[in-house]
Amino acid sequence: MTKVVLKGVFQITQWDETAYAEHEDGTKQTIANIKQTYSGDITGSADIRYVMSYQQDTTAVFTGLEELNITTPEITGRIIFQHNGTFVTGVAQSEFHIIAGSGTENLTEYIGQGEFTSTENGQAEYVITLNIAS
Numbered sequence: 001m002t003k004v005v006l007k008g009v010f011q012i013t014q015w016d017e018t019a020y021a022e023h024e025d026g027t028k029q030t031i032a033n034i035k036q037t038y039s040g041d042i043t044g045s046a047d048i049r050y051v052m053s054y055q056q057d058t059t060a061v062f063t064g065l066e067e068l069n070i071t072t073p074e075i076t077g078r079i080i081f082q083h084n085g086t087f088v089t090g091v092a093q094s095e096f097h098i099i100a101g102s103g104t105e106n107l108t109e110y111i112g113q114g115e116f117t118s119t120e121n122g123q124a125e126y127v128i129t130l131n132i133a134s
Helices: none
Strands: 003-022 028-040 044-054 060-072 075-088 091-098 110-118 123-132
Touching: 028 060, 044 075, 060 091
Parallel strands: none
Antiparallel strands: 003 028, 003 123, 028 044, 044 060, 060 075, 075 091, 091 110, 110 123
């Protein structure tokens, strides 16, 4: 199996979040529609939809789908990630995996996973590991 590790930063460029349930104890559930750009080992842009649950202690958990369009010449195409993450003490973290069969163009044979940790100013550091399925 051929393995490729990609690292870099993404920048959130748009965040639209709407609560669909708010409770007397201060908890709430929301849907967030997000756009972001990628730099580093890959160049691209993404559209994401998270379903989020905020707790009383200002932490949150989220899950969602990300459609990443990669325009790096060696790796071009679209893949879909499935995220499971948390927001604790001002830091968002997520582990995600590629949905099998979601790749297009140069990404049709890839499976893999990744993670991100937010830094500041709407940025996060990512690591994505791609494997060519055998």
